[in-house]
Amino acid sequence: AQSVAQPEDQVNVAEGNPLTVKCTYSVSGNPYLFWYVQYPNRGLQFLLKYITGDNLVKGSYGFEAEFNKSQTSFHLKKPSALVSDSALYFCAVREPKKGGKLIFGQGTELSVKP
């Protein structure tokens, strides 16, 4: 069965510093991987996805993610964090089939301090 893990409940970063939010996955076959962000009292918003191709995927709001097949990881990164990036971030993996389910990690709370 597919699964995804986010090993850190919380990540604290100073504004202007680079940030990384970690994600590892387990899936049979080629993975379809996603990152979503949730601001307080809102639904989830799509940030970026990996299907195939370049291991470095660029997404919304200056975020990018690095796919590493050998380490089964898909870490979210940003070169320079903003206070407004503070939110809950979810990694997700989708079953590689038609109608495949999307399974989420437990989420990582990102806090960016001025």
Next chain:
Amino acid sequence: NAGVTQTPKFQVLKTGQSMTLQCAQDMNHEYMSWYRQDPGMGLRLIHYSVGAGITDQGEVPNGYNVSRSTTEDFPLRLLSAAPSQTSVYFCASRRPGTGIVELFFGEGSRLTVL
């Protein structure tokens, strides 16, 4: 440009009561799903549907029923509410096609069962 609309936004129930959470989308999305969000557990898939007349169980289906009589609507029914069903519920949908596309989420429905 409504997207995914969930009602109600807040609901308080007593144990044993029944209710229906409504979800409607106006994007002609074939795939619709319901998740629950609990602290430290991320989002867990309850039920999903790949089209009108077709539903299937996700990770945590017990205590919930769904139906999909139209493309637009995907209601979630709690037949006999329990305190363990206190949670925030999200409906999500994605467009049809063979590509790997992201989910669009509603704003959530916060349910408290006393």
